[in-house]
Each structure stands twice: as C-alpha cells, then as structure tokens.
Amino acid sequence: MRLTFGVLQGHVFETESNCVAFLVNLDKHKTSNIQFGEASFQLAPKSISILSSCRRVVFETAKVNAQHGLRTAQVVQSLNNVDSWKIFKEPIPLAINNTTHIGHRFFEHLSTTKDETDYLWYLTRYDYRSNGDTQLVLNVESQAHVLHAYINNDYVGSVHGSHDGPRNIILKTPITLRKGQNSISLLSVMVGSPDSGAYMERRIFGVRKVSIQQGDHKSHSLNNELWKHQVNPDWLIWRNE
Structure with a gap:
C-alpha cells in the first residue's frame, strides 16, 4: 500500500503476521512530521525511515555515516642531482x-x-x-x-x-x-599486453x-x-x- 502527502510518502508491506513500512521525505531541505498509525514520526530532509511492525523505527538513512577518504600531503624528495643517478x-x-x-x-x-x-x-x-x-x-x-x-x-x-x-x-x-x-x-x-576485446587471436x-x-x-x-x-x-x- 502506498500513501502520498505531497513530498511525504508511506509504503506499507503487510501480511497476516508482519508489517513493514517505509516513510519517505522527498524534500531536500526541510524536516517534516508525519502521523502514521498511532504515532508521529519526524523525517529528516531527503531521507527514508524503516518501521518494524509498522510502529518502531529500526533504520534511518539520515543517520548513516558514509566512509570518506582522508587526503594527506608529504614533501616530495628531489632527485634532480645528476650525481645520484647511474x-x-x-x-x-x-x-x-x-x-x-x-x-x-x-x-x-x-x-x-x-x-x-x-x-x-x-x-x-x-x-x-x-x-x-x-x-x-x-x-x-x-x-x-x-x-x-x-x-x-x-x-x-x-x-x-x-x-x-x-x-x-x-x-x-x-x-x-x-x-x-x-x-x-x-x-x-x-x-603491457592487451587482455580484452574482440578477435584477440588475430591481433599482431x-x-x-x-x-x-x-x-x-x-x-x-x-x-x-x-x-x-x-x-x-x-x-x-x-x-x-
């Protein structure tokens, strides 16, 4: 089942014994509140919240911390001295x-x-x-x-x-x-040698x-x-x- 309220959406998947809901906030800048069932949920901008049993939040994409690389710089050793080369x-x-x-x-x-x-x-x-x-x-x-x-x-x-x-x-x-x-x-x-492409056996x-x-x-x-x-x-x- 899909519920739409402007930039807010709810997707519900339900069986006789289980229920899972996905609450979506499509707004890129604004935090929004949504009433779902008997509870109210706060959705961060551009995020998805997953509700177990359609009641309890078990995962929020807004709280995922992505890994990032750290750039460092080091002094480059000069090898221009001709006396060091043979x-x-x-x-x-x-x-x-x-x-x-x-x-x-x-x-x-x-x-x-x-x-x-x-x-x-x-x-x-x-x-x-x-x-x-x-x-x-x-x-x-x-x-x-x-x-x-x-x-x-x-x-x-x-x-x-x-x-x-x-x-x-x-x-x-x-x-x-x-x-x-x-x-x-x-x-x-x-x-190096080529390792892909058509008709490899014909290349000279x-x-x-x-x-x-x-x-x-x-x-x-x-x-x-x-x-x-x-x-x-x-x-x-x-x-x-």
Whole structure:
C-alpha cells in the first residue's frame, strides 16, 4: 500500500503476521512530521525511515555515516642531482650476432617474446651503394607502443604511440649510411599486453614495414631481407642510489 502527502510518502508491506513500512521525505531541505498509525514520526530532509511492525523505527538513512577518504600531503624528495643517478646499458645488438629467430620476414612481437619481456630487437644488414649526397630517410611502420632505431650502433630516432591514436606508429628519420654494409637495429617495445576485446587471436604487434628512401627515388623495401630477432629481458635500466 502506498500513501502520498505531497513530498511525504508511506509504503506499507503487510501480511497476516508482519508489517513493514517505509516513510519517505522527498524534500531536500526541510524536516517534516508525519502521523502514521498511532504515532508521529519526524523525517529528516531527503531521507527514508524503516518501521518494524509498522510502529518502531529500526533504520534511518539520515543517520548513516558514509566512509570518506582522508587526503594527506608529504614533501616530495628531489632527485634532480645528476650525481645520484647511474645508467647501465647493454650493448646494441648487431645482425651478425647469433640468434635463433631468423627469417626473411618480421616475427610477431608477443609470440616471439612469449611474455618474458617487453623488448624485441629486429636486426638486419643493408648494403649501401653510395649515390652522391642524396638525402636518406629511414621509414619504419610498427604496431608496437614504442620504437627506437639505431644505424651502426648510433641512435637515429624514436616514436611513441598514444592511448587515443591509431595502432600503427610510423618513424621517418634522416640517416647517414657508409658505403658497403650497414647494421640496422630496431628496438620494439610493448608497454603491457592487451587482455580484452574482440578477435584477440588475430591481433599482431611489432615491426611491420621497413624501407629506405633515397631523395626522390622510389623507396627500397627491406621487408624481405634476412631479419634476426633478439629477445632482451631488460635492455635499459635506470637506478638511483
């Protein structure tokens, strides 16, 4: 049974032996009195009172104390002193290094690392036949989160993805090659792995396309070159002491 008196409401649920009533005050600011049965009840603003046997208040929402968090602040320790930092870096691998992951294609990142690390090197060698002072550009398309590129052990560029951006990340960076054999080392980085979504089994990650552009000439694809892949558990470690 429902009783309505403006902003005041009463909801009664009754059987032969039991009776429960809910008295509701919908007013957001005013405390109101209501006569229910043989007794009068005071209802706090925006509250519900529950009556056992339709006579005795056993619960009032206005008297519930919600838990709240306590914010505290602490002084932040500055770590800007360069003397307190040290860097430990592994050597950049070359395509001539021994590795078991070899093929004329790019190996998929996650299936190659087997979740042992976020880092996978893609390594190859490029025979450059000098053609004057033509500008050279390295183009790399990847479906990883981060990519670092090195030519003959020299860093040439990086690219980072974003949460809202496309899955592909593209690196276009000018490079310098020496005449003859050159080592190309690409470090693919995954910042965690996806764990939800449709068609998970069809998703691929890692380097997808690599080419070198010489001036206005057609770019030379390296996709089918002999690529070696090296799994690195911890390529770069920063430590503060």
